Amino acid sequence: MELRQLEHFIAVAEEKHFTRAAESLRISQSGLSASIRALETELGASLFVRSTRRVELTQAGRALLEESMRTVASASAAREAVAAVRDVLRGTLSVGTEQCLGAVDLAEQLSRFRADHAAVAINLGFAGSAQLLDDVAIGRLDLALLAVCGATPQGVRLDTLSTEGFVVLSGKRHPLAGQKEVSISDLGGETIVGFQPDWAAQQLAARAFAAAGLPHAATLEVGDVHMLLDLVERGLGVAVVPAHFARKRPDRLAATPLADQSLEWTVAIATPERPSPAARALLAQLV
Secondary structure (H helix, E strand, C coil): CCHHHHHHHHHHHHHCCHHHHHHHHCCCHHHHHHHHHHHHHHHCCCCEEECCCCEEECHHHHHHHHHHHHHHHHHHHHHHHHHHHCCCCCEEEEEEECCCCCCCCHHHHHHHHHHHCCCEEEEEEECCHHHHHHHHHCCCCCEEEEECCCCCCCCEEEEEEEEECEEEEEECCCHHHHCCCECHHHHCCCCEEEECCCCHHHHHHHHHHHHCCCCCCCCEEECCHHHHHHHHHCCCCEEEEEHHHHHCCCCCEEEEEECCCCCCEEEEEEEECCCCHHHHHHHHHHC
16 A cells, blocks of 8 residues: 555545546546555455546545545655754645634734745635544644634644633624623523534534523524624624624624623644644744
């Protein structure tokens, strides 16, 4: 089994298509197909269910994917470690983040990093915090900025950047706007504007509602911070969000502190226990 074959396998698994995978790898489709067939022969198992339009992983393929990603990530880290000994950071730094964390100006930080390490290519993607943790654990990401909302997978290290409370965002004329603070139990009859289930703010708020014995059904569910603010501003509901959201539209939205102290927004940096040299450099810059 060669590292090149594992890279080919990962590309097909992610693209779900041999032609697109071959294009991304810049090799011929026939060469890619031959590489995958050789890998399947060596393992004695089919890795993909093939159809005319797409391919899907078999059970054996799913089992191989996670380990393949770890192996390829480890090989990449080894190459970068050798380059680092020569005082030159090279390779690729894959970074993930959830939207609107509030603790880091990521664009500024990545700009600084690129200025200091021009030979490192930066890949950036967005996802929910739980997914980001999993991606760090399996080697898909070198570093992730996220909100702590569950158990930390084995092999992942968290460095805390900041912690803050939550507020209830409402329109300026909403009855909650004039209160000094509000509790979860006060929101039982309110229409909730919330994020999609994989966002950390949504998961944390749902747990707080459950602890208070209330359902947390986001009648208006969005995948964009600005849309959430628009809906609240127009009086379509209220939102339970981290306190820093209050800084976005202070002239048009009211932010009432949430009395429930157990609901906290903790932003952290997730890295593997043995981060790549490039990830270590960015981590040192951030903390």
